[in-house]
Amino acid sequence: FSRAAFFGALFSLAFCLVLVPWTIRNHRVFHLFQPLAPAHAEMPGEFVPRGYLAWLRTWIDDGRYIGPVLWALDEAPIKVAEIPDSAFDSPEEKQRVAALFDKYNHPPDAAAPNGANAQSQASPAPADNLVEEQEQSNDNANDNSNDNSNEADSGNQNGEDNANSNDEADENDQADENSSGDQAETQAVEMTPEIDAGFAQIAAERKARHPIRYYLFLPFKRGLSLWFDTHSQYYPFEGELLPLRDLDYDIQQQYWLPLFAGLTFLYTLLGVAGGWFLWSSGLFSARRWLLLAALIIFLRVGFFATLENPEPRYVVEVFPFLSALGGIAITRLTSAKLSSQ
Incomplete structure (x- = not known):
């Protein structure tokens, strides 16, 4: 035991010595005792939406939601329609979240591109109608595009054949989609401390109502999602296996x-x-x-199961240890088969 304790202490000392230059640098530059990088890689004094991240941890249980609601933060609009119903405990809570996202998607200092947008910002819709408006926006856009294509088809009855008119309609639809995509990419969004505080309040309420769900069920589901994934990231066919109807056959x-x-x-x-x-x-x-392999695997999976971004790429490092255990199993099984013969 004394020999193991000695080598353990020696290893710990070597680990700390490696961090000494980084700690000295951070103290001299930032005047902070910071031996390791911050969890969110923020600069000293930089705003981090911890309230919003806390709210995400109260419902995210699968990696498919990370892109639309986490990586899109401060980069693109976030729609309530893209969030599952499990993120809300009541319709009233959903309305509160919709109101916060409306403030995020339409910051007050954003420049309006035309008078219509300025008028819409001057008289925002009530919070009770935010969810319905966001859910109906796609339907209205599709209806308008269909009406425009029908008008274009009716106005071109001057001898052109149906193939040309269909091609023109397809080109118009493609142009509309591209323009709407460009508008979504260039739309100004901002997560402010005020909005973040609203999400923090909702997160605290959800944790208080369902502590077992927050501290037990959700980490367990995130752990399963981390492990039993296709692990196809960075491959050309990357995607989700379920639902099967959404698979890309191309x-x-x-x-x-x-x-x-x-x-x-x-x-x-x-x-x-x-x-x-x-x-x-x-x-x-x-x-x-x-015991060593189990600690490496379960501690890593358990830690990342508590975060708001359960990405399967974080557990790739444990598969070599799993492969070693699998190799032992194959060796024992083949040895038993040979000995039986």
């Missing part, structure tokens, strides 16, 4: 995503089997290595 997702999901399940089964073989051996050295 990039062969119907083949690659089930294959990658199956590999994840196979690695998991072999890893569990390898861990069982190590434990059942009864050897202290074998159980020690099993």
